[in-house]
Amino acid sequence: MVGFDVELDCRGMFCPMPIVQLKKTTKGMKPGQIIKLTATDPGSIRDVPAWASKTGNKVIDTTEDSGVFTFLIEVG
Amino acid sequence: MSERKKMAIIVHSGTLDKLYPVFMLSSTGGAMDAEVHLFFTFWGLNAVKKGGLESAKLPGITSLGTSMMKGKIKKVGTPTLTELLAMCRSTGNVKLYACSTTMAIMDVKKEDLIPEVDDIVGAATFLDIAMDADVQLFI
Numbered sequence: 001m002v003g004f005d006v007e008l009d010c011r012g013m014f015c016p017m018p019i020v021q022l023k024k025t026t027k028g029m030k031p032g033q034i035i036k037l038t039a040t041d042p043g044s045i046r047d048v049p050a051w052a053s054k055t056g057n058k059v060i061d062t063t064e065d066s067g068v069f070t071f072l073i074e075v076g
Numbered sequence: 077m078s079e080r081k082k083m084a085i086i087v088h089s090g091t092l093d094k095l096y097p098v099f100m101l102s103s104t105g106g107a108m109d110a111e112v113h114l115f116f117t118f119w120g121l122n123a124v125k126k127g128g129l130e131s132a133k134l135p136g137i138t139s140l141g142t143s144m145m146k147g148k149i150k151k152v153g154t155p156t157l158t159e160l161l162a163m164c165r166s167t168g169n170v171k172l173y174a175c176s177t178t179m180a181i182m183d184v185k186k187e188d189l190i191p192e193v194d195d196i197v198g199a200a201t202f203l204d205i206a207m208d209a210d211v212q213l214f215i
Contacts, residue, residue: 014152016104020163023107054081054108 002060002072004036005029011040011068018044019051022073026057029075034060037071044069081110084206085213087120091135092142092157095123096149098215099160105211106167113209115202116193117175120215121184124174124193129157165192173197 008025010018018039026035037048045062048071052059056076063070083105087098098114105112122128133139149156155163164170172193178184179196186196195201206212 012153014154016100016107016160016163017153017155019104019107020167023167051104051108054110056109 002034004034004072006033006035008035008037010044011038013039014041015043015047017041019047022048022051023055026055026073026075031075033075035073035075037073039069039071040067044071048073081105081108081211082205082209083110083112083211083213084202084209085112085114085211085215086202087114087116087123087215088118089135089215090119090122090128090132092132092145093134094215095129095132095157096160098123099157099164101213102170103160103163103167106164106169110169110211112164112170113173113202113205114170115173115175115197117178121174121178121182123157124172124190125184125188126190128190129161132157161192171195173202175199 006025006029008021010021018041022037029035049059052073058074058076059071060074061072085098102112102114116124123132133142134145174189174193174196176196176198
């Protein structure tokens with residue numbers, strides 16, 4: 001697994017919170033930096049790539065472990 | 077990055093069940109770098125009156141269950157409408173407009189509106205925005 005620069009824990013949050021938090025956090029990051037997001041909202045599995053596709057960011061890895069989704073996103 | 081998308085929403089309803097989708101979609105749209113334009117008309121205008129978001133209820137007879145619904149919303153950690161509006165504004169991408177005719181009909185003055193309202197406009201302004209928007213909704 002690739003390393004990351006910033007970690008964002010959105011476990012227990014529901015739509016739209018993970019996306020709103022993701023935007024807020026990545027705003028302060030530099031292009032090329034990696035954010036690790038953990039979320040339990042089942043909607044996030046599609047929401048996170050959808051958000052990334054519209055904001056110029058890139059989901060580089062997605063894993064799921066007993067209901068916890070982990071995303072590695074490269075900030076664009 | 078893909079080109080900037082635009083959303084235009086007519087907010088016609090002032091009830092809690094309709095205002096939630098408005099502010100959920102707007103905060104998310106703003107977070108997705110879309111330009112979001114909200115046009116508050118008719119009952120929707122109540123939402124942008126001072127204290128309007130806080131006092132929004134479920135429609136009709138279901139209004140009796142408003143506090144129970146608010147309790148359930150809070151339990152899953154979903155923000156209040158006021159908090160969602162603050163999130164919308166923090167993205168810098170969400171604009172609020174009040175319908176001038178509704179204000180006249182309902183005798184609402186500019187000072188009765190929350191400061192987040194960017195402008196008081198008419199149908200032509202909304203249509204000018206909506207005609208080339210990627211998402212157009214009437215809620």
